[in-house]
Amino acid sequence: MDWMDTSLLPVSPLLVSIVLIIVIYTITTQYCGQIRVKKVQFTDNQSVIIDEKTGLRGSVRKLSVTDAEEPKSPFDLFKIGLRKSKDKFCLGNRQSFSSPIKWITYDEVYEKIQLFGSSVTTLMGEISTNNFIGIYGKNSPKWVITQLAGSAYSFVIVPLYSTFGDEAIVHVINETELKIIVCDTVSQAYHLYKINPQKLEVFIIMEPESTFQSFEKEWSDKVRLFTFEEMLEKGYSNRLPVKVPDDNDLFMILYTSGSLGLPKGVMITNKAYLNAVKLTISLTEENHFSTEDLSHVSFLPLSHTMEQLTMIWAIYSGGRIGFLTDGIESLFDDLRDFKPTFFCSVPRLLVRVYMSFSKKIHSKPIIWKICRYEINKRIEEQKHGIYRRNGIIDFLFFREFRELLGGRVTAIISGSSPIDRDVLFFIRGVLSCPVIEIYGSTETLGLVSSTMFEDVDAHHVGAIFPGVQIKLIDVPEMGIFVSKDQMGEICIRSKCNMLGYYKNQEKTEEVLDSEGFVHTGDVGVWLENGALKIVDRTKNLFKLSQGEYVAPEKVEQTYLFCDLIQYVYVEGHSLKSYAVAVVKPNFKRLRKEAVDIIRKLPKTISLPIEKKCENMKDGESLEEITNAELCTRKEIREFVLEKMNSIAREKGLKGFELARNIYLTPEPFTVDNGLLTPTMKLARMNLRKHFANTIKNLYEEEKCY
Structure with a gap:
């Protein structure tokens, strides 16, 4: 029999097509379109101990600025x-x-x-x-x-x-x-x-x-x-x-967003600003960011240190900068048209891309499994400096999400708060580009540490920048001691540090000590590889009666993956064994869920709303009840809390971190009413005062279920 005579083989054309697709996919995956970056040598040793007694640590990175002419301003x-x-x-x-x-x-x-x-x-x-x-x-x-x-x-x-x-x-x-x-x-x-x-x-x-x-x-x-x-x-x-101006002259006064009282003016000299830019340049050169045809879209406020440094780095590199046409709501339209090669973002925007993908793919289990396998495979490759954008899965599912950012992004930098692990892996895998997390504050001009290209682990902020020194100190008022808890308040000494707060010597002395360290108010811990991990703000952390510490920002960010929630504020008490939460619901989504929730109530209940729900179709929205009335219904509260905690458990939160009672509020969280800071973060002290009686009542009521 002629081996070329396929007419005698019991093989369907469909099967042949599938085999050919798999072969082509495998070849293109392994041999075509790979982008390799030079390996970073110190991902297993990301900081060095300078002083054993104080625990002071320094950088293993080298400053690399290639311009021969030293800029003065x-x-x-x-x-x-x-x-x-x-x-x-x-x-x-x-x-x-x-x-x-x-x-x-x-x-x-x-x-x-x-x-x-x-x-x-x-x-x-x-x-x-x-x-x-x-x-x-x-x-x-x-x-x-x-x-x-x-x-x-x-x-x-x-x-x-x-x-x-x-x-x-x-x-x-x-x-x-x-x-x-x-x-x-x-x-x-x-x-x-x-x-x-x-x-x-x-x-x-x-x-x-x-x-x-x-x-x-x-x-x-x-x-x-x-x-x-x-x-x-x-x-x-x-x-x-x-x-x-001279090196030591003031260049800018950046006012903090003021989550605690009135904003404070951070004095930044020309020298400090230039030192921060050098670190930015060093970060990009160390990680081989291409400045070829560099394009940036400036949308974070220029009163924010991260946007300041990104903007001036893009200009120094000879790149071009586009600006928003309207507001942040139309950001993705601007990204599509300006086509940036570099994306400076905050986690909540990356979450939007992730949620968009999840809604499309999660309803198709087989496709989701294939995509997840491909993402995990890419993460493993990225550990070896390989970033690729090829193959059938990429063409069919991943490419459109790269187009959300304009289709040309080769690197992402994120700051402001930690990125959830699932979101980080998704962005790295689907967008097939490095995601660098940066840690800093206005007082340190935004640059203390950053993750590296090949360090794909989540939940830390990486290696210390060149010339920066960090030590952890006790926080006795919180019962935190470095020797016992292996964590403490992060203190920074750097050439980028502020001169002080403008016309506010008292606050300056609270934050900037005689040795030149800025006391950040953040609690951190060193990982085994010398990377820095942020636990939370010292003023945010609370200790439960059984001795466990809860970092509310971490819990809140996890809860936000629940599509019933728009905002959430988590609070605890040292005399209680669990946390509680105040939730501003996503009422559009909640009204659709409410129909099914009310339908499941015991048939002995026969009220107008219950009767209305009995006759409604699946997917219809309950409009005959106000937001305030919806918030007070016990069965709605129970449902929202159960949904929140179900997602939190899936994402690995421990039992003591979960809220056991919630209050649903129709009141918006806005900058105008003081519940959000100008950078759209929770104004925690204001929330604590505003909802003091609510929190008290939640604990008196004990657990919602």
Whole structure:
């Protein structure tokens, strides 16, 4: 029989096709499209003990900055980028999604820096003010130009979170004696003047509205009003030479988001800022980030250290930066159009990508198992420096999720809080790129430690940055002792540390000690490989009656994987053996679940709502009951708590970490009502006060089930 005569073989065309697909998949997986990165040598030894007595640790990493010319200011960093990309795009934005992106080149930015810096310098002389200038508004090309002009002409930048409440804004204006503020719109200027008319003298409007002229006429005897373009024109007629500040001069005052009371002004010198940029450059060079055709989308507030350093690194590298068209809600539309090669994010956005994938795939068990197998396989390959984007699974399922970020992202940096292990592995596997977690604070300019390319383990923040030293100290008021508990408060000594809090010596001395260590308020522990792991904030941790510590932020982040929850606040008490929680539900989702929950009640109950639910179809939403009424129903509370804890158990939370009673609240968690910080984190002290009686009642009621 001729072995080529396949007509005699009992093989169906479908089976042949499947075999061919598997063969092609295997070949492409093993031999095509692999990206290899150089192995990092110290993933098993990520810090070194400097002083056995104090437990002081240092870095095993080396600082690597390749530019021969030593930059003296952030403006010098821009000039390095200018040399690399003189005629190329630098900053870009658009008025709407139907409008084209308007880019300005490095040359054009350089010109605008000089013009704006000259006119602001002249203006400061006219009104006899200090050399501080405030910026209030969303990230934009003009925001960046203002900052770089400050560096070039020696005026101090004071960014204001757009989500600051009025009390915080007035506090910052008064403390820094601001007289000049650059803001987005006339309406913002009007509001700022209204809440603090005594101090402010000049407003520079980045995006003038139709009301600009009427406002200018109405307030001409009280304040001076200019458009950004008018300031550039003034610079043409009186161009001044650049006046670069000294190393130890103030460059910026970054106000903390103020989860505890009024925000504090972190003083950052030129030297500290440049040292932080060197660490950023070293991180990218050490991990072989490609700066070829580098593109970044700036969406985290520029009053946030991580976005500050990412922005200036992109400029130093000669890359281009795009800005949001609308708000964070349309971020993925901007990512699609700007196509970044580098993504600086926070965990909650990565969770959105993960949840989108989960909803699509989890309903198909076989496909989910195949995808999970492929993700695990890729994680193993990444330990050896291999990142690939090929194969049938990638083509059919993974590629579309890379497109959510624009399709070109080759590295992700995440900060602000830890990433859940499942999310981290998903992002690494599906997006097939390194995910670097960074730990730091405003007081340390955001850079203390980071994970490495090949260290794919979760739940730690990696190796100490070059030149940074860390020690753990006892927290006696919490009953935490390093010798006993192997954990303690993280204290940082670094050339990036703040000078202190502006006009607040008392708070400075609480945080910055005589040896130059910043006391972070974070509790940490060293892992066997020398990596640093964050437990939680000292003020967040609580100890249960049986002696177990609970890190509420970890528990809260786990609970947020429950789609019935929008926000959750976990609290505990040293005289109780369990935690409780306050939950702001996702009411749209909860109303659909409520129908089935109420249907299952005993038939002896016959109330209007119960009768209504009996006649409703699956998937219908219960609209005949208010949010407040929905929150008070015991069966709803029990269902939500059971769903929360079921997910928490699946994700490995221990029994003592789980909430045993919950309160459902219809009240939103917002910045305006003080329950969230301007960075959208839980304002824990405010929540503790606001829900004090609620927490007390939950413990008196004891367990919900």
